[in-house]
Amino acid sequence: MTAETMTLSVAPTIHPRWVRICHWVNALAILVMIGSGWQIYNASPLFGFTFPPDITLGGWLAGALLWHFAAMWLFVVNGIVYVTLGIFTGRFRKKLLPIRPAEVVSDLKAALTLRLAHDDLSHYNAVQKLLYSGVIIAGILIVLSGLSIWKPVQFQELTALFGGYDTARYVHFFAMATIVAFLAVHIALALIVPKSLRAMVTGR
Amino acid sequence: MRQRKVIPGVDPKLLIKDAANLMPEASRRGFLRGAAGLGALAFLTGCDIIDGESAESVLRKVSEFNDGVQATIFNGTKLAPTYPESAITKPFPFNAYYDEDEAPEVNGENYKFEVAGLVDNKKSWTLEDLYALPEVSQITRHVCVEGWSAIGSWQGTTLSEFLKRVGADTRAKYVWFKCAEGYTNTIDMPTALHPQTQMTFKFANRILPRAYGFPMKVRIPTKLGFKNPKYVVAMEVTNTDKGGYWEDKGYNWFSGL
Numbered sequence: 001m002t003a004e005t006m007t008l009s010v011a012p013t014i015h016p017r018w019v020r021i022c023h024w025v026n027a028l029a030i031l032v033m034i035g036s037g038w039q040i041y042n043a044s045p046l047f048g049f050t051f052p053p054d055i056t057l058g059g060w061l062a063g064a065l066l067w068h069f070a071a072m073w074l075f076v077v078n079g080i081v082y083v084t085l086g087i088f089t090g091r092f093r094k095k096l097l098p099i100r101p102a103e104v105v106s107d108l109k110a111a112l113t114l115r116l117a118h119d120d121l122s123h124y125n126a127v128q129k130l131l132y133s134g135v136i137i138a139g140i141l142i143v144l145s146g147l148s149i150w151k152p153v154q155f156q157e158l159t160a161l162f163g164g165y166d167t168a169r170y171v172h173f174f175a176m177a178t179i180v181a182f183l184a185v186h187i188a189l190a191l192i193v194p195k196s197l198r199a200m201v202t203g204r
Numbered sequence: 205m206r207q208r209k210v211i212p213g214v215d216p217k218l219l220i221k222d223a224a225n226l227m228p229e230a231s232r233r234g235f236l237r238g239a240a241g242l243g244a245l246a247f248l249t250g251c252d253i254i255d256g257e258s259a260e261s262v263l264r265k266v267s268e269f270n271d272g273v274q275a276t277i278f279n280g281t282k283l284a285p286t287y288p289e290s291a292i293t294k295p296f297p298f299n300a301y302y303d304e305d306e307a308p309e310v311n312g313e314n315y316k317f318e319v320a321g322l323v324d325n326k327k328s329w330t331l332e333d334l335y336a337l338p339e340v341s342q343i344t345r346h347v348c349v350e351g352w353s354a355i356g357s358w359q360g361t362t363l364s365e366f367l368k369r370v371g372a373d374t375r376a377k378y379v380w381f382k383c384a385e386g387y388t389n390t391i392d393m394p395t396a397l398h399p400q401t402q403m404t405f406k407f408a409n410r411i412l413p414r415a416y417g418f419p420m421k422v423r424i425p426t427k428l429g430f431k432n433p434k435y436v437v438a439m440e441v442t443n444t445d446k447g448g449y450w451e452d453k454g455y456n457w458f459s460g461l
Contacts, residue, residue: 044351061350062454069456070266152347153284153426153461154277160285165345165353 014122014199019091022082023200029078030179032057032071037176039064046173069150076143083136099129118193135182142175267456274458280394284425284461287343292408293354296346298415299429308384308435312419321380321440324371331419335405337361337369342400344425346432347461349450358423360404364397372441380446381422384435389448391424391431392458400425403436428459 015023035057042050043061058064086092103126110116111127124132148159148168162168190197198204298304317329339359347353367374379396381389395401404421405412412418417434424432430450440446451457 040351044348062450065349065456066263066267066454069270070263073266149351151277151461152345154279154282156282156285165347169351 012122013203015203016089016091017203018081018085020200020203022078022085025074025078026082029071029075030183032067033075034176034180036064036067036071040068041173046170072146079139079143083140086136095124096129096133099126099133104130118196121196121199131182131185135179135186138175138178138182142172142179145169145172145175270456271458274460275392275394278392278394278426278460280398284344284400287345287355289343289357291355292343292357296356296407296416297352297354299348300434302385304415307414309414310384310419310435310437315419315437317420317436318438319370319440320438321442322373322376323367323441326370331405334361334403334420337403338365340402341409342402342423342425344400344423346425346429348429349455349459357408358402358404358421359406359409360402360420360423362399363401363403363422364399366403367396367441376441377443378441378445380440380442381433381436382438382440383433384437387433387435387449388446389422389431389433390446390451390457391427395424395426395460398424398426426461428461430455431459 035055038051039053039056039058040061042053042056056064058067107116107126111125116125116127144158145162145168147155148162149165149172152159152165152168159165159168162171190200298307300307312331315331317334319326319328338361340362341357341359343355343357345353345355363379367379374393374397377393378390379393381391383389391401400423402423404417404423405419407413407416412421417436420436421434422432422436431448445457448457451459
């Protein structure tokens with residue numbers, strides 16, 4: 001908390017260093033998790049499609065599993081650091097709350113008609129608040145459903161919470177789909193508003 | 205490399221089929237190639253650690269680390285969930301790296317189960333001997349490394365009971381299994397002693413059909429399917445990790461559930 005206040009008094013920092021480090025570590029981890037996850041999915045597809053092998057990671061099932069179960073540590077440890085700091089520095093409360101449905105509707109309308117202001121990068125509009133909170137929840141869900149697929153005997157209580165092993169696979173898939181959908185919007189907007197990308201690199 | 209000695213009860217013409225058709229490349233490091241995602245990774249990290257032996261050795265190190273984590277998580281008394289008969293998957297899938305009509309055909313009449321390594325009694329066991337062992341039953345979920353799962357019903361004797369009867373040194377680290385077609389598997393001793401780890405002779409109360417591993421399968425509901433060997437012809441209690449068919453190709457060694 002003190003570190004952040006001190007930085008703020010020196011220069012208007014939009015994203016403190018820990019946010020930026022966590023962001024880019026997470027970007028790397030999630031890319032590996034998704035790429036290898038798609039290859040793992042292809043070994044036993046839940047739906048009538050598979051992912052094109054060229055956009056998957058690992059080459060074959062065993063390779064993908066090695067990547068997946070290595071990058072999971074990066075994803076989980078980094079995620080725990082991020083969520084813990086987000087809560088205890090008060091950043092989540094300040095940036096992401098409250099989310100008022102009426103504001104979400106009006107901001108969404110403004111966004112879709114390209115009239116949503118992005119002047120102040122340190123302030124999130126209601127749609128951003130909803131998306132960022134949503135993707136954090138999807139991240140927590142993907143870890144918990146992943147744990148229940150990985151350890152359906154040792155963590156069987158958790159697996160049961162997801163409706164059993166087979167259902168947990170679907171939860172894991174849809175959490176991935178949610179994160180991928182978020183990424184599509186997130187990356188597109190970062191490219192449309194390049195200063196937001198700069199802020200995540202330099203902090204300002 | 206593979207020793208071809210005559211195994212009692214096994215058709216000597218039986219040859220191990222290579223699983224190369226399941227892999228993009230026959231080479232051991234094939235799994236690191238042909239992935240567009242690698243380019244993105246190299247771009248993001250700004251270095252070329254991904255494409256080469258260092259990446260493979262890092263991944264294998266992490267996999268070994270994960271073996272340790274799983275051994276720690278493993279609870280020797282925690283039972284895998286069991287299911288009612290109505291939950292049994294019908295038909296229970298045949299699963300191997302070869303087609304069903306290529307599955308080993310073991311002759312039960314001259315079958316001999318060989319016991320080796322750190323045991324007091326190395327006499328081999330006929331099917332009659334094995335069928336006389338106390339029977340236990342389980343209806344549990346088989347989880348494949350590919351992701352799918354199926355519920356089956358297995359009967360046989362607990363491996364821990366068998367280990368006791370042959371006077372196995374249960375302080376040894378591993379139990380190694382050898383199968384009729386050349387498939388092998390090594391499991392850790394704590395898993396071998398788990399109450400649900402079973403030397404299986406029956407599926408759904410009938411003698412194991414050829415498709416499910418006649419005459420013996422080792423059913424381990426706390427491990428992925430490929431750690432449940434079928435057509436088992438020999439076992440060894442050992443302190444040396446002798447690896448296994450899929451483990452040696454890159455699948456995680458412990459593969460616990």
